[in-house]
Amino acid sequence: MPSFTVSIDELASAGPLVGVVLSPAPFLMSRLKSDGREVYSDHVTAMIDTGASHSVMASQLPFISQLTPAGTTDVATPTSLTVTCYEYRVLVTFPSDVEIESNIIAVPYLTGGVQCLIGRDILRHAVLVYNGTEKLITMSF
Structure with a gap:
């Protein structure tokens, strides 16, 4: 079972943060390459959010x-307004090269240096251990 562990000095105040890579889903990546287009990804800071039903x-x-x-x-x-947002098929690569493909919602309002929330749609594939006393998070897939 592939897994990774991240040490976060300010785990209680910063939250369970992890660096991930967001890329086009493999089928789209193949199509872009066959069209001669450059395929690129974004390295982002993600927060693991068990309260989010869906990743954004x-x-x-x-x-x-x-x-x-x-x-x-x-x-x-957060202001109780409803906004219509696009969903995209994305490959999320975690530390230790663990890859999960999912539809992720693109939202206009993430704050605090976080560019992605990992919600229960992805967490349902994992075992998450939040070790507050050691300031560690571990995810196994």
Whole structure:
């Protein structure tokens, strides 16, 4: 079972943060390459969020420009307004090269240096250990 462990000095205040790479889903990556287009990814800071039913990413990420939306979904904002956002098929690469493909919602309002939230749609494939006393998080897939 592939896994990774991340040490976070300020785990209690910063939250469970992990560096991930967001890329086009493999089928789209193949299509872009066969069309002679350059394929690029974004290295981002993600927060593991067990309260989020779905994973989201900042809509301003450069790699999104090469993607075609897989659909739309309505998202409630912190101000209680509902915003229609695009969903994209994305490959999320975690430390230790663990890859999960999922539809991720592009939202306009992530803050605090976080560009992605890893929600329960991805967490359902993993075992998450939050070790507060040692300031560690471990995910196994």
